[in-house]
Amino acid sequence: MKVLVIGSGGREHALAWKLVQSPRVQRVLVAPGNSGTASGHPAIENVTVAASGVGGTSTPADYVACAVLHGIGLTVVGPEAPLADGVVDAFEAAGLRIFGPTQAAAQLESSKAFSKAFMDRHGIPTASHATFTGVAEAHAHLDVVGAPIVVKADGLAAGKGVVVAMTLTEAHAAVDAMLGSDGVHSAVNDGDVARVVIESFFPREEATFIVMSDGQHVCALATSQDHKRLLDGDLGPNTGGMGAYSPAPVVTPEVHARALREVILPTIRGMQAEGRVFRGFLYAGLMIQPDGGIKVLEFNTRLGDPETQPILMRLKSDLFEALLAATDGRLDQVELQWDRRTALGVVMAAHGYPLEVRKGDVIHALPAETDDAVVFHAGAAQIAGEVVTSGGRVLCVTALADSPRLAQARAYEVLAGISFDGMQFRKDIGYRAVKPR
Numbered sequence: 430m431k432v433l434v435i436g437s438g439g440r441e442h443a444l445a446w447k448l449v450q451s452p453r454v455q456r457v458l459v460a461p462g463n464s465g466t467a468s469g470h471p472a473i474e475n476v477t478v479a480a481s482g483v484g485g486t487s488t489p490a491d492y493v494a495c496a497v498l499h500g501i502g503l504t505v506v507g508p509e510a511p512l513a514d515g516v517v518d519a520f521e522a523a524g525l526r527i528f529g530p531t532q533a534a535a536q537l538e539s540s541k542a543f544s545k546a547f548m549d550r551h552g553i554p555t556a557s558h559a560t561f562t563g564v565a566e567a568h569a570h571l572d573v574v575g576a577p578i579v580v581k582a583d584g585l586a587a588g589k590g591v592v593v594a595m596t597l598t599e600a601h602a603a604v605d606a607m608l609g610s611d612g613v614h615s616a617v618n619d620g621d622v623a624r625v626v627i628e629s630f631f632p633r634e635e636a637t638f639i640v641m642s643d644g645q646h647v648c649a650l651a652t653s654q655d656h657k658r659l660l661d662g663d664l665g666p667n668t669g670g671m672g673a674y675s676p677a678p679v680v681t682p683e684v685h686a687r688a689l690r691e692v693i694l695p696t697i698r699g700m701q702a703e704g705r706v707f708r709g710f711l712y713a714g715l716m717i718q719p720d721g722g723i724k725v726l727e728f729n730t731r732l733g734d735p736e737t738q739p740i741l742m743r744l745k746s747d748l749f750e751a752l753l754a755a756t757d758g759r760l761d762q763v764e765l766q767w768d769r770r771t772a773l774g775v776v777m778a779a780h781g782y783p784l785e786v787r788k789g790d791v792i793h794a795l796p797a798e799t800d801d802a803v804v805f806h807a808g809a810a811q812i813a814g815e816v817v818t819s820g821g822r823v824l825c826v827t828a829l830a831d832s833p834r835l836a837q838a839r840a841y842e843v844l845a846g847i848s849f850d851g852m853q854f855r856k857d858i859g860y861r862a863v864k865p866r
């Protein structure tokens with residue numbers, strides 16, 4: 430069967446890399462893909478999709494046309510934007526097989542206000558919160574509640590819509606960036622109304638808990654943890670994620686059971702009860718408190734990036750078969766097998782990321798894949814025979830080893846051979862798992 434992966438990041442490179450390992454997958458097409466999916470494997474290729482949407486974006490109808498043209502049997506959606514645009518609804522209307530949530534179900538991510546209200550309705554543990562459309566009211570609220578505090582953009586913000594502000598200055602700046610007249614209006618959702626959700630902060634460790642759901646049954650993926658801040662020690666600006674590792678030791682068997690019982694299952698049942706059946710990858714960003722209590726920090730309706738890269742390096746089962754089962758409503762028959770080792774990925778980002786990203790820097794000495802290390806491409810493109818930077822997060826150097834410490838050492842060993850002008854990376858990815866607990 431031919432499989433289509435929608436997206437162009439490291440997550441999509443990892444999806445294609447894993448899918449092509451299935452004996453039942455003939456080819457993986459990636460729309461639009463990156464340099465890694467252009468040349469990494471003879472059975473993976475990039476395809477061009479029409480871009481008839483506003484601002485030169487591809488519409489759900491453009492993706493349907495691409496799938497029909499190439500005789501695609503199964504489509505997997507990487508990023509959130511096509512889901513929020515209704516790509517799954519369009520494929521289903523055309524009778525095409527696709528794995529991902531409908532537009533209505535994707536609101537769990539595309540509207541933080543919907544997501545928080547949903548959690549309240551279904552007794553899913555989350556921090557107390559208030560939603561604002563007015564910038565002055567949001568600032569006034571911050572002055573009353575103080576910091577640390579969490580500020581979230583209501584709309585999609587490419588993984589950067591959640592700011593954990595340790596000071597009031599940071600919190601006010603986040604509100605300005607999301608709502609203010611000189612801001613980027615990243616909080617725009619529901620037509621033209623911009624909203625922010627401001628919620629209480631709890632001292633905690635965060636972990637990523639992702640499941641596949643066929644609307645009724647769920648199958649948990651391996652746990653992981655990412656590093657959202659740009660700089661070592663979790664300092665500096667928020668990013669889409671500077672590195673990740675799997676498994677996350679903070680998710681003990683007890684926490685795992687609680688996450689399923691208190692968060693995942695009530696969410697799947699609640700979405701079903703509200704007529705928004707959730708089929709797809711459900712990503713719960715969890716806050717794990719010192720006593721093992723959990724609260725949901727955010728829901729995403731897709732795989733995480735860069736979490737997917739280490740997670741899929743540990744997946745021993747056939748991902749294609751699992752996706753097929755999920756689209757058939759047979760996930761209760763699937764049990765995924767995981768490599769017991771740790772996988773750890775370090776993101777190499779471009780000059781200026783996460784603000785003004787410079788493109789076009791030539792990437793030198795990309796190593797060939799080995800059994801224990803893969804360099805997943807993201808914001809990288811092949812131009813005139815060279816691989817050059819083309820986005821903020823450029824590569825994710827991912828390694829597999831017997832312990833977090835060894836996986837960390839191996840990932841940084843591989844990374845040391847790669848270079849491009851202006852490269853930025855954290856030197857402490859995995860530090861929580863590496864330090865003695």
Ligand code: GLY
Binds near residue numbers: 588655729733734736
């Ligand atoms: N790594 C965070 C995200 O995918 O949203």
